[in-house]
Amino acid sequence: MKEPILKVNNLHYSYGTGNPALKGVSINIYQGEKIAVIGSNGSGKSTFFLNANGVLTADHGEISYQGTVINKKNLKELRKNIGIVFQDADNQIIASTVMAEVGFGPMNLKLPREEVIRRVDEALTYMNILDFKDRPPHYLSGGEKKRVTIADIIAMKSEVIIFDEPTAALDPLNAQMLEEVLVKLGAEGKTMLISTHDVDFAYRWAERAIVFNQGKIIADGTPLEIFQNREVLKQANLKRPAMLDVYEMLVEKKMVKNTNDYPTSPAELKILLEK
């Protein structure tokens, strides 16, 4: 068995008001996994992410990164290796030019100036926003801001990238752009965790899905397993992906052969129908 890149053991966390947000979360995450984190609003996804990055300190439980248990001293190592792309870009963008913004993380890593510049250029090129380099963030559109926030994390060269509801508030074109970036990052072997309410996206993109409900993980498996488990779906108030319904209907009506080769996108279904 491989050693997990991130190991979370029995994590408990409650906010100042005393309401527990996480009630014993344990999970092992392995290098290169593409994980969809699903669950209703307030189920503890964001709290879990902030704990995983070390911004929040758990009341109880431990987190280890590549076998090292995280404590106050090596917290910085955790933040360097686990990057979060926040849901609201305006809450993440802090500097007054795109260049300064993307350079913020690398500057905090205390890298030499030349290295910071190199990484900023690299990240901006990666996200196709090199032209915006010296523009202030308040003259960017929502989709462009999102790209800047992703470039922020790419410039830090984090091993694990967490996206907190990245597709929220994006138009279809930008959402597609985002998905392309995710595929590209996945091909480079980055470990990714994405929280989303878009079950179709989760079904199509993820290799593994984790379902949060009331501060606990209630299911962990492949998206297919999770979305076929009606009990879990009911408990977490989730919808089934449209493609899954369509496929099962087609099988039921004997229009396609049941090969257990579940299509996740219209393109895949087309191939199946043309067989």
Next chain:
Amino acid sequence: MENSVGKSINFIKTSEKAQHQATYHHKIGHKHGEGSAIDYYAYASKIRHWNPGFKVAFSFTTLLLCIGLNNPFVSIAVILGMAFLTVVKGGLPLSAYLSVLLIPLTFILLGTIAIGVDFSRQPLGQFNLYLGLGYIFTSVDKLQEMAVLMLKVFGAISAMIMMTLSTPSAEIIGVLRKAHVPKLVIELMNLIYRYIFILLDVFNNMRNSADSRQGYCDFKTSCTTFGSVASNLLVVSLKKSNAYYTAMEARGYDGDLVFLEEEKPFQISHLFIAAGFLFFLLLLWYVTK
């Protein structure tokens, strides 16, 4: 991706925007959002790539000379020189430049009139005007003094405006940092600058949503709505600052706010031209004093 290319072209076409303003918004006047217009002009300026340190130092020396020499000819030279830099070199449309100048100009006029004109019970001075209760009076000397003062202040202001209309705030802050202004002040300036636009955005959204629900239908309602929007804004900004801090920490912020700044090469030719201009001012002062 296409839309972003379109956007960047839009961004460059400020002159087109100004053209639109000139065609459809005839008066030299103000619309909402004039404050951020200045910020926008600075980003669109053609002399933005000049070394910011040079621009700040040059406009500051010009300002000092303009005030220190106290000479109307020098003031006029400064006004013309700065207008040349901003409009011709910087590519800012003249109407936009005048519109920006209109704000300080109003203050200058109001302020200097108070110096040139005085009140009295008796008819005094070379010119006076009886107003029932008393006289307002003035003299040629007084008027001259007023004109000189007006030119001086106007010159000083156009030097500063040349700087603001060609140098984005982030770069000015960078210059201040190099000038060893305390770190705390610099960090605050950076954050406040970024935050202004977020607050403006949030405020606009709140105001629009209140407006759409008849929140500004009469004066009394407007006052109540304004109060609620203001208090809501405070709560939102506290929340936002929390979210901000979280996001900063997530990227390894540990108490030192350091930003990457672009180094803009310093051109020797600029130095010579600037020195020439300053020398010309001194010469002008010497000849006309």
